[in-house]
Amino acid sequence: MKPSIKILLSGIVLAMTTVSAQAAERIVVLTSDVSDIIVALKAEKQVIGRDNLSKAPSLAHAKNIGMFRNLTVEPIVALKPTLVLGSWMANPTHIYDQLNRHQVKAVNVSPQQNEQTFAKGIVLVGKYVGKQPQAQALSNQWSAQMKPRSHTGKRYVFTYDGQMVAGKNTVADTLIRLAGGVNAANQLEGIRPIARETWATLKPDVIVIANHSLPVVGGSIETFKQRPEIAVSAAAKHNKVLTMTANEAFSLDLNSPKVVEKLHALAR
Structure with missing residues (x-):
């Protein structure tokens, strides 16, 4: 190889290395x-x-x-x-x-x-x-x-701690919509507290709790389901009360398609 070609190639390699750096x-x-x-x-x-x-x-x-x-x-x-x-x-x-x-x-x-x-x-x-x-x-x-699943009409409630629930214009609201469901708390804006007696009016088919809040709601899903306002819900009666990490339930990330599919499956 001619020296001039070697010099040219060396220059190209050096330039590529510099750009990379x-x-x-x-x-x-x-x-x-x-x-x-x-x-x-x-x-x-x-x-x-x-x-x-x-x-x-x-x-x-x-x-x-x-x-x-x-x-x-x-x-x-x-x-x-x-x-x-x-x-x-x-x-x-x-x-x-x-x-x-x-x-x-x-x-x-x-x-x-x-x-x-x-x-x-x-x-x-x-x-x-x-x-x-x-x-x-x-x-x-x-x-x-993340394309929307077929509409099921099932009513979902996402809660941090049994008191704070996710209304419209939240990630939870987006996940519920994409899963084909209805956000039972969509009369609220953002994440808001509700009174215990309000739970009965939400009539949830599915309840999702942030798993780090289990100690706040009694230590377990079973204990939470025994609350009078929860026990009367279809979610409690049909064992559709579950936990998710706060990231899964309240933020969008690369795992969100799996969350949407899981929520959609709960409607069956």
Whole structure:
């Protein structure tokens, strides 16, 4: 091979290496829904910091920055990230503005709680981690799996703790709709407390409880089902009271298609 060709090839390899190095980010991820996307795209080597619910083994090397519900700027800035990514789940909501004021690029890739925004968020994460084709394919697959199931008319109630229930404009409301059901608490806006006597008016066929709240509702599903206002429901009578993790029931993530299918199956 002629020396000039060798030099040219060496230059090309060097340029490619430089571009690759420039493309790599030092990412802090604020929320587990976004970290799951990064892991699915096999870009976790770029992650240097994570919230404490981002527990994928491949992220074990990343520094824990604390709980997504109570984030502070200091531990994030201390990691000297080139990019911070998160979703609507991050609190306080102004954390993105705070970081940008500290000259740290922070992006809320999924600012709203709906399936269209989450699908776009997958693509946006792919753009930032240099995995655009893979992210588009993942987004398309996720969206296809989230298509609405056949309407069943079954009434669902999602509750954190037997008192706070999810009304309209919540992730739970979206999951119920996609599962073909009816949100029995859709007269409420957001997540609101209800009185015990109100349960009887909801007439739920299915009740979903956040599993971390089991101690609050008596320690078990069976104990919860024995409450007078719950015992009269079709959900209690037909053993359609169950628990899900807070992530499954109250946030959209890559696992949501399985949750929708599970909810739809409960109508049978």
